[in-house]
Every structure is written in structure tokens, then in C-alpha cells.
Amino acid sequence: MKRLISTFAFAGAFGLCAVGAQAATLDQVKSKGFIQCGVSQGLPGFSNPNDKGEWTGLDVDFCRAVAAAVLGDASKVKFTPLSAKDRFTALQSGDIDILSRNTTWTISRDTSLGLNFTGVTYYDGQGFLIRKDKNVNSALELSGASVCTQTGTTTEQNVADFFRANKMEYEVIAFATADETIKAYDSGRCDVYTTDRSGLAAERLKLTNPDDHIVLSEIISKEPLGPVVRHGDDQWFDIVKWTLFAQVNGEELGITSKNADEMLKSENPEVKRIVGTEGKFGEGLGIGNDWAFQILKQVGNYGEMYDRNVGPDTPLKLARGTNALWTKGGLQYAPPIR
Template sequence: MKLIKAAALGASLFFFAAASNAGETLDAVKKKGFVQCGVHTGLPGFSLANSKGEWTGIDVDLCRAVAAMMFGDAKKYKAVAQTTQQRFTALQSGEIDVLTRNTTATMTRDTTLGLMTPGINYYDSQGIMVKTSLGVKSAKELGGAAICVQPGTTTELNLADWFRSNKLEFKPVVINNPDEAMRSYEAGRCDAYTTDKSGLATTRSTLSKPDDHVILPEDFSKEPLGPMVRQGDDPWFMVVRWALNTMLEAEEYGITSKNVDEMVKSPNPNIQRILGVTGEMGKGLGLDNKWAYNIIKQVGNYGESFARNIGTDSPMKLERGLNAQWRDGGLMYGWPVR
């Protein structure tokens, strides 16, 4: 999701502060004994807290993977809910250690905020949802429509770009809180609601009558979503990068949370390295060699996380699509653990 122009104000100050603290995040996380992750305020399948304050979602699973990697315990994390307008400042200021909140990787974010993206955990696109009662089959039929959108986001910018390029007028209804935006859309304050298509699908599944709403076919943008960390802190960047890559590699090699104890006996040299049976793969990360085993055993591989949260085993039942493994026609390609 989303880019705020306002976040660029003072970004250079944060950048230099981050650079001057190179390498300190990893030591600070070890010292306090848990990892603090910025997550969405509440997006089913990505990050959502239940009545007991327990968080679930693929973004939360990535946070849990980092905790398992660091401490051998996936429960040693704290989720901190962040709005689109809070998230970058929270990371820049050190309020959180890593942002695991469906955030789009863009050039501007990599070059002006003092932040960087270690990898992509969900390839998405921006779409638009309308009520079936409108009889609309294409976004090109929405000229003059009122559209609910969150402010300070790439969504807001992409929406304006798409309508301008198609020579159509529209009326933005800017609402910061996604829940309030959906309520406004349902109440008829706006004709349509726009955000990432994954967000539209998950939100649609929670409505009382999902079939009364349709996501139109147009893709307004590319939205490669992934975690973010501060620039200038390479050891911590590597931890987050390899937490994600390990989940992807585990899926490719068929290592799951259920069979990982059997897979340590595998003669496959790649599996042996991933699970720490051979080699010293943890040394360069400043961790023991069971870091990947702990992620897989306690959190699972990427495919397990996807199925559990937004795929076949979830209410959303989203198809893998671009998020399938590269061998299955998708874009998910884990870097070699060797």
C-alpha cells in the first residue's frame, strides 16, 4: 500500500540518524529479548488481533519468523498497530524494529525516507470495489463517481493517475481509517472503495452479503508488499531478509512445520544446510545454526502461512497467483541458503 508525501519532510534527518546507528538494532533486539513489529491496525489475513489480543496474518507470521530466528521462540514479539500515516515515522524513530505491514516497495521510499525493503512477501495490485446493484462491469464506467480512499498512500496517487490517464473525472472521499472508509462505502457515502486487491478481497469476505459487492477487473498499479527496516543497519537487514527467504526455500524443498523433524535426516545437501545439519549458516547472521529450523517448526513455510491466513484454509481462499513458487508460474523465488 501506500506512500505519503508528508513523510518525506525531515526524512533526511532520520536517514542520517539511522546511518549513524549502523548495526545497533540487532544488538538492541537481543538485549530486550523480543522483536517489536509495526503491523496493520486490522486487515484480515495480513494482521488482525482477536478479542484476546492475539495477532494472526501473513505479515504477523513474518514477525513471528524473525522472533523464532532470533530467540528460538516465535512468541517473543510485540505487534504495534500502525496507520498508513504513522508507520514510517514509527520505524524511523525506533519505536518499532521492523515494519511488517503490507507496505509497497517504491523507489521514493528507498531513497528519501532512510528506509529499505529486505524482500517481498506478497505481490499485489490496486483495485476497486463497487456494489453489484450499480451494474458496473469496468472502472471505466465510473466517470464522476465518488470513491473512498485512504490519504497519504500510493493508493490515493495511483487512483488519480489512472483516472487522469483515462480522461475521467472522479470525486475522492478521503478517509484515514480503513474501517471507517468501508462503513462509508457501505452507507452509500461513496460509490466505490479502492485499496490493494488483497485488502478488497479480505474485507469483502467479512461483509454480511459479500455477493452484493464486486471487485472490478482493472489493475491500477503494481503493489510489491514487504517488510521495511532502517537503512544503515546491515546485520538487522540480513536477519529480516533471510527470515523471509528461509520460509520460501522451505516451501520449495517441501519442508513443513509437520515434517521438519524428519527432514533433518534428509540426504539432500540443500535441506541439510537450511536446517543446520551441515555448514555454519548461522555464523554470518550472529545466530546459532538452528535459526531456520526454529522458523519452520514454529511458524511454517511460506505456503503454510499463505494457506492458513489468506489461502485455501482461510475464509478468503485467495489463489496463489503471482505469489506461487517460481516453479509453479509465480514470482516467489527463495534465495539459496548456502
């Protein structure tokens, strides 16, 4: 009889687990009081713990911006480090509320994983890192090379496409984490390390002698990196999407974390709408009317976030390039807040 009861208990638990009733993410976040944000396991400039053990980076700041908009406090974020392989499962299963982990937006990920990409926080492209002493100046000279990459990324397919299209031989060795990949490259197992160019700039810093390596000039793919949320929760999708738009619009209007308070007194109608002194746009999102003000005050606009984490004054030294505002010849463009 005892065995029978345990059989029931097991079967019961099994059945209950299968019932995946999903409450609205916004209500869940409000009731628990923080946002669970999926980030990388350590990619300088994007999501990386600093020497005090605090998470820093562009992707991290974006999650803080969402927390500022929803909870009014940018520090109300908990971070879950995820490998490239596990990231989507963590979001699908509800372990995290946002995936902000240098993730490339592709049609298959957007349509078959039950996920939605909310925008592009960084326009990137895939490149190659190689030792200077190999005397290679172009990616087209890489025939026969051994290529190290991380499994579960778009780079695996891009590199296959690139070598195939140029009729070159290659060998790909795919590792589970970025650290294992860069270690194998550093030890000489591979001739080339490939990932997004921002990632190359970041991972290069982990090499024994970063100056012995160069990033080849070719960009072999489009890698729009952006935050991801679950499909089917339109309200949450809107909040995350408009958080980025608010940051981009903020930069365009010159609202920074330093002058945000003064901007409350601004007479410019566009500024008034974004800081919430005119209109009730927060209500439509189901959050406070000062949502965009809190984002800009606590985290800053897109340009501040970029310069602080990956810009020319950081170890990554990445120029704005395609990530400049549309008014300055870049691709960052946000729909108006009105």
C-alpha cells in the same frame, strides 16, 4: 533562580533528545528479549487480532518467523498497530524493529525515507470494490464516481493516475484509517472503494452485506507488499531478508512445520544446509545456526503461512496466483542458501 533552573532543565532535555545514537537492532532485540513489530490496525488475513486477542495473519506470522530465527522463540514478538500515515515515522524513530504492514515497495519510499524494503511477502495490485446494483463491469465505466481510499497510501496516487490516464472525472475522499474508509463506503458516501486487491477481499468481510459487492477484474497497479527495516543497519536488514528467503526455500524443498524434525536427518545437501546440519550460515547473520530450522519448525514455510492466513480455505479465499513458487509459475523465488 528557580525559573532559570527549569529553563536549563528544559533546554537540556531538548538537546539530549536530539542525540539519536542508534545501537544495532540485533543487539537491542537480544537484550530486550523480544521483537517490536509494526502491523496494521486490523486487516483480516494480514494482521488482525482473533477472538482470543492474539494477532494473526501473514504479516504477523512473518514477524514471528524473524523472532524464531533471532531469539529461537516465535512467540517473542510484541505488536504495535499503526495507521498507514504513522507507519514510517514509527520505524524511523525506532519505536518498532520491523514494519510488517502490507506496505508497498516503491522507489521513493526505499530511497528518501531512510528505510529499506527486505523483500516481497505478497505480490498484489490495486483494484476496485463496487456495489453489484450499480451494474458496472469494468473500471473504465467509473467516470464521475466518488472514490473512497485511505490516506498515506500508494492507492491515492494510483487512482489519480488511472483516472487521469483514461480521461475520466472522479472525486477522491481520503480517510485516516481503513475502518473509517470502509464505513464511509458502506454508508454510500462513495461509489467505489479502492485499495490493494488482497485488502479489498479482507475489508469486504466487514461490510453489512458482503455479497452485494464485487471486486472489478482490473488491476491498475503493481503493489509488491513487504517488510521494511531502517536504512543503515545491514546486519538486521540481512536477517529479515533471509528469513523470507528461508521460508520460500523451505517450501521449495518441501520442509514444513510438521516434518521439520525429520528433515534434520535428511541426506539432501540442500536440506542439510537450510536446517543447519551442514555449513555455518547462521554465524554470518550473527544468529544461531538453527535459525532457518526454527523458522520452518515454529512458523512454517511460505506456502503454509499463505494457506493458513489468506489462502483458498480462509474467508479471504485468495488463490496463490502470482504468489505461487517460481517452479509453479508464480513470482516467489529465493536465492539459494549456500
